[in-house]
Amino acid sequence: MLRIVLCFAASGAAPLALAAESAATWQGGSVWKGQIAKQPVHVCFQREDWALYYYDKHQTLIALTPENDRRVWRELVDLDGRPKYNGAVWRIGTVTEDSMSVDWERQGKTLHVTLTRVPLTAEDSKNNACATQAFNAPRYAVKPRIVQRDDPRRPFIDLSVDYGPAFKKNYSAQGVLLRGSDPRARRFNAWARRHMQEIADDFYDCQEGALFGQGSDGSQELSLLWPPEIIVGRFLQWAESHKNQCAMRPG
Secondary structure (H helix, E strand, C coil), rough: CCCEEEEEEEECCCCCCCCCCCCCCCCCEEEEEECCCCCCEEECCCCCEEEEEEECCCCCEEEEEEEECCCCCEEEEECCCCCCCCCCEEEEEEECEEEEEEEEEEEEEEEEEEEEECCCCHHHHHHCCHHHHHHCCCCCCCCCEEECCCCCCCEEEEEECCCCCCCCEEEEEEEEEEEEHHHHHHHHHHHHHHHHHHHHCHHHHHHHHHHCCCCCEEEEEEEECCCHHHHHHHHHHHHHHHHHHHHCCCC
């Protein structure tokens, strides 16, 4: 049995639509890269009133929202529009087909930043700028992988998906493997490994959908459940010998 909490954007913001402005203009859909204080960054202008950026090292999305003339953009503390305490201000200068000059200001300090446009592939051009591979490639460098953790004190082997440093707060997938090599254990373990791999493979669709529809990372929590007749005997035996470690008891 597979229980799935559907993928949704981590933000409570309303869904975003593609801007009416041409995707060829920087405000209507473009991806840029550069450095802020020697720290590499990626920036996407998803539409004329919404943008995101992240430091390649930390990979956490930071939202930007413009003032009326759209030449000044301010950071948000989250994707719900609340101002960020001491957040940076981006003042857009000269923009050409290939470069953008920005004065990045924070706490009285100004850095002059030059961003370079990242070309979009034909496939990326069909997507919102912030959902493209061009923008997310450094964040997707670590692919989700299946992890087993075996604690000999437990009757099961823990099975999970490691989503990498950029997504470990928003994504979780948990399951177990049975010990032993009897036919029932082998069938169950094959099923658990197969479904956990499917969960890992679905990550990119979830992320792309959230970034396309909401302009923020997705959030997903999944658990593989197993039939009670498989686990009750083993669980009761383990609970009896490790009472101080057992947070739940079968009803």
